Amino acid sequence: MAGSLRRRPIAVLFAVALVAGSVLGLAAPASAHNFLVSSDPSAGQTLTKLPSRFTITTNEGLLDISGHGAGFAFDIEDASGKFYGDGCVTVTGSSMSIAPTIGQAGSYRVLWQIVSADGHIVSNTFNFTWKPSTAFTPAAGASHPQDCGGKSGGTAPPDSTLGQDAYSAPSANLGLVLGIGGGILALGIALAIVLLVTGRRKKP
Ligand SMILES: [Cu+2]
Secondary structure: OOOHHHHHHHHHHHHHHHHHHHHHHHHEEEEEOOEEEEEEEEEEEEEOOOOOOOOEEEEOOOOOOOOOOOOOOOEEEEEEOEOOOOOEEEOOOOOEEOOOOOOOEEEEEEEEEEOOOOOOOOEEEEEEOOOOOOOOOOOOEOOOOOOOOOOOOOOOOOOOOOHHHHHHHHHHHHHHHHHHHHHHHHHHHHHHHHHHHHHHHOOO
């Protein structure tokens, strides 16, 4: 009798520790790199009219220490490898945008690079199709991405090691899944312990 009474607080502490651990596990993905949530144009979209800005929105606030987008890049590249726009990005909260400058109708690639809330650089690319529905004067492309007179990144490195960070979205989701899985597991263990302790107390 004295033995089971002594064991109970330990079991409760153990269960509390497990639940607390799983809650911390759930909180962990929130401090991971930013990841792309939406964009304009969106990946794979056929754009028929230019938006007021080309925009990329991530899951949380971006880190624009310089105040003029140092470390950020938002490049628009056509199928022949020409780049459009001055590379001057505006960072606002969780989004970055550029003035929409583009050439002739055709397929385009967006190369983007951001500085995450945690200071890490994340970059990736996606494609879209430009098919203007009304008469349009194409802008002249440049052979290299522009960097807004040295203020912005200008050279998003899609094939560099930095590009690996672009896969933070799946890993953050995996972290969330693991966190939820851990939470369910912890609750199961806590329930088993409670049943065990209750069962023991009923014994004569
Ligand atoms: Cu990070």
